[in-house]
Every structure is written in structure tokens, then in C-alpha cells.
Amino acid sequence: MVTERRKPRLIPVMDVMGGVVVRAIAGRREGYQPIVSTLTRATDPLGVAAALLQATGVSELYVADLDAITGRGQLSPVVRNLLAESTGPVWLDAGFGPRHDILDLPASPHLRPVVGFETCRTPDFLRDFAYSPGPQVLGFSIDMRAGELIGNWRQWGVQDKQDAIGIARVAVSLAVRTLIVLDLARVGTGTGCGTEPLLHALRSEFPNVELIAGGGVRTWDDIDRLGEAGADGVLVASALHDGTITFPRSS
Template structure:
């Protein structure tokens, strides 16, 4: 199972995401590193996983505020060669384009993540064919425009199954959602799960359910998953 380490940015700080209750997130306290400086946290997670891709959620932007462009530029500048999957609450292709422009020379290493929670009805995937679509749900309820849940023909290659109320909860992955999306998506698409991972056995179960990769933060910070020594992420070409 491929692991994609995750950092959540709030007010310039790496925070610990729990159950999607963003108003209550606190700075990360990790067994991998000291402090909650985004670059330090990200570097430690990437090294622990031998990963070359990092998932970043800009919670300021997702909440309707401005993108943390300066923080993102610093983070990317500290991590040369790393591909960044970025969820910054993009409502459209134009919103993603504006953010990428603000990231300057780092933009070619950034893959936009369009979350159903934020995305409008117009598809951004003609402009960004290598972007990812995050199908967001909370309490079993799909978030955002129902179109993105129903019309698999409009999906890109990478689909993220984002179960917000299981993030940081250590109550196991939503394997049912993975299996449903696997059937709906077809063989050519990759399903990436998020939330609930407790240990390596959960990753094995997720792989058996049809997930290609999993977004992980809490289980890494608490060393519930053994370290890895070889790069293990599937290739992904930024737009």
C-alpha cells in the first residue's frame, strides 16, 4: 500500500486534523520531530515514509480565506524534488490557476486537488487532466455538488475518498466507501483513501478493498506504522 504523508496548514502552522472539526485543530505534536513548523514536519514525514509526494491541505483557503502562498512557497523551496498534491479549496480551474501562479517557479511540482466540498459544477479537468478529485463526506453524507459523486465519466484518473469524520480518529478506514468507488470508478482509475488508519494491518485491508494509496498523518506522528526505506509512490505527472 502506498502512503502519502499529509500536512494540514492553518495560520502558517502544521496542525493535527481530527474528525474534520477544523475550528478545534491544534498545532501538531509529533514523535517524528519537534515543533509544528510546516517544513520540519513535512521533511520528517517524507523521510520516515521514503516518500516523494506530499499532500497539503491549506485550511485557511478551504475555509474561504486567502491561500497561504508564502507558507507554501517556503515549504516547497525546502523540499526540492517533492511533488505536492495541494487542496486549497479550489472552486474552479481558474482558482487553481491563480494559486499556481502565486507559487511561481514551484508550480510545476504542484498537483491541484479539487474537493467536492468546494468545487463548482464546471469541470476543471480539461484544464488540469492530471489533477485529483477528492470526494468529501462527513457522517456518511456526501459534501458539495452531487454531480461529482454521480458522474464517474467526468472523473480524473485519481479519486480521493475523503471521510472527514474519520480523519485523526483511529477508528479504521471506511472500506465500504473504497469498495463502492472501486466498482463505480472502473479499472483505469486509482482510489486514494483518507482517514481512520490505525496501523499497518489497516493499510493491508484498504489495499484488499481496492485502494491504491492512503493519505496518512496521525498514524505516522504516533509511529503506528513502521518506517519505510524505499520510495513507494505511484508515478504521477503534474499538469
């Protein structure tokens, strides 16, 4: 099957830790520092979000609440404020897992919860989340580091920590219609995603599932390659703050 070439939408990303937006590099969270950006001097989520949306002209954001993901707290107050102020879709990864009440989410028509494989220990929780009351749009993040799954992969019925396709099959069987492919080893490195072969395979097997990819995007050419691989959306952070991806796109 030939993968249809797509023109993916760009989705700005904010990683929030300790109440500020930080620069994520290769998933080494202990070393993350407040963002330094060509777009704004702000580091608070509302200020950075405003700068990203103004610079890109989009209305969609992806937010990772790192304190919640790592178990250092519940949903950050600054992230709650961002959701309250948002006027467009916000994909939110806040470490949703068995220790979190799936209904204890802010009431926002713009909320798009992301359940990450890293913190979702078994398919049972994803099943409960997918069929629970609340937001109808749910994303599932296939979290990897250097091509290997980060999480309790054995509990998902796969035999290999590189079997991302197997994890995707389980998620799609549980009514997930948005898959997010993220290799943390690439995040913030500007070395490209490196997940194009996986995206090709996912697009071939799941032609009607939305695919979003991220990690390592530096240029518009990187975005084009991900579109050719089947991505509908591309997560971008560092390249926007560093100015290697700008709007409007230059020819």
C-alpha cells in the same frame, strides 16, 4: 467482480492552518492545534515535511491548506514555499472553487491539484479545471462526513447525499483519473476509514482510475484492508506522528 488485492503506497498528510501544521481531528477545524509529533519538534510545514519524508522514505505528500479551504485567505505563503522546495509530488487541496483563479497556482512540476467536492459547487468548475492549461495530474476529493457528502450535491445531479458513486461518475466523465475518498468524521480518530465498501464499488466500476483513501488510519492492518478494497494510495497523518505506523514495517 472480485477486487484485486493491492499494495497501496503510503502518502503522508499535512494540514496547514495559520502558518503551521495542525492535528486534524474529525473535521472540527475550529479546535485544531499545532501538531505534536514523535518525529520532530517542528510545526512549520517545511520542517514537518522533512521529518515525514525522512521517517517514511517516500517522496510524495498530501497538503491541505485549511485557510484557503475555509475561505480565510488565498494559498498560504508557507505552502507556496513548500511547493518551491519540494522534490517530489505534492497533492494540494487549497479550496479550489469558483472564487479562485485556476491559473493562479505556483509553477511547480511537482504540483498535483486536488479539487475537493466540499468547495467545488458545480461540475462546471471541475470541467474548466480539468481542461485548463497547467498541471496535468488532477485529483478529485469525494469529501464526506459520516458517510454523507459535504457539499452542494444537488447541483451534481444526484438525488441523495450518500450517493458518492454518482459524484464519482460525474468526475470521471470530466477526465478525472484520481479519486480521493475522505471521510472527515474519521480523520485523526484512529478508528479506521470505514470507506472500504465504497472503495470496492468504485474499483469495480472504475478499474483504471487511481483511488486514494484517508481518514482514521491507525495501523498497517488498516492500510492492508484499504488495499484489499482497491486503494492505490492511503493518506496518513496522526498515525505517523503518534508512532502507531513506523518504518520499516515490523512483521
